[in-house]
Amino acid sequence: MHLPASAVRSLMLTLMLKLLYFARLREALGVSNEHLVLPANVSDVAGLMAHLAGRGGAWQSQFDGSTLIRAAVNQVLVASSATIQADDEIAFFPPVTGG
Amino acid sequence: MVKVQHEDFDAGAEIASMRLSRPDIGAVAVFLGQVRDINDGSSVVKLTLEHYPGMTEKALEDIVAQAVKRWHIFDALVIHRVGTLQPMDQVVMVAVVGAHRAAAFDACEFIMDYLKTQAPFWKKELTGSGERWVEARESDNLAKARWDQ
Numbered sequence: 001m002h003l004p005a006s007a008v009r010s011l012m013l014t015l016m017l018k019l020l021y022f023a024r025l026r027e028a029l030g031v032s033n034e035h036l037v038l039p040a041n042v043s044d045v046a047g048l049m050a051h052l053a054g055r056g057g058a059w060q061s062q063f064d065g066s067t068l069i070r071a072a073v074n075q076v077l078v079a080s081s082a083t084i085q086a087d088d089e090i091a092f093f094p095p096v097t098g099g
Numbered sequence: 100m101v102k103v104q105h106e107d108f109d110a111g112a113e114i115a116s117m118r119l120s121r122p123d124i125g126a127v128a129v130f131l132g133q134v135r136d137i138n139d140g141s142s143v144v145k146l147t148l149e150h151y152p153g154m155t156e157k158a159l160e161d162i163v164a165q166a167v168k169r170w171h172i173f174d175a176l177v178i179h180r181v182g183t184l185q186p187m188d189q190v191v192m193v194a195v196v197g198a199h200r201a202a203a204f205d206a207c208e209f210i211m212d213y214l215k216t217q218a219p220f221w222k223k224e225l226t227g228s229g230e231r232w233v234e235a236r237e238s239d240n241l242a243k244a245r246w247d248q
Contacts, residue, residue: 099215
């Protein structure tokens with residue numbers, strides 16, 4: 001089947017996650033945000049963290065469970081068992097320290 | 100109402116605005132937090148506050164909504180600054196208005212306890228020996244937990 005380029009583009013976009021990193025985590029990774037195609041075997045936050053840890057280096061040390069990381073899906077704090085789907089905005093950050 | 104801003108604010112004017120919003124207000128409880136020049140034994144020269152634009156405002160609005168639902172208060176205001184601050188700068192203000200003081204005091208404490216553990220802000224200090232991210236405190240988690248019982 002042949003799809004016009006615009007349709008391919010919008011199809012790609014619908015499979016994307018927007019990832020954000022904050023504070024100490026952002027500095028450790030050297031990245032504040034990225035777009036990632038939803039990996040086929042990832043359905044929840046814990047799965048995404050394992051996927052990111054698989055990148056090695058700082059990604060592994062930050063996401064392998066040895067560092068306390070909080071997650072938000074679409075700007076709501078969630079547990080690592082929270083499900084994710086394409087088009088979600090997912091943020092990772094250290095425990096908060098405002099006030 | 101919730102405001103996340105770089106600029107300083109006039110606490111007196113904010114209190115007056117809340118206080119004069121309706122004539123059946125009998126109590127105004129206020130918490131004002133300011134930057135200290137010392138933390139964990141080190142002198143603090145500068146404090147930088149990072150936040151998550153969008154989520155921070157939503158989290159604060161949700162905390163205020165919970166307080167209004169839980170206590171007999173009329174309204175609550177939260178102002179939190181971001182960016183680079185210095186010792187003695189104002190960081191955060193919570194003002195709660197209601198008919199009586201007990202609910203206003205409790206709601207004010209509740210909002211601060213939840214803000215410190217749920218709202219996405221992160222502090223980085225510049226001390227005499229360099230920069231460091233502020234660590235989350237277990238005492239803040241315990242302060243929040245007492246409202247969950």
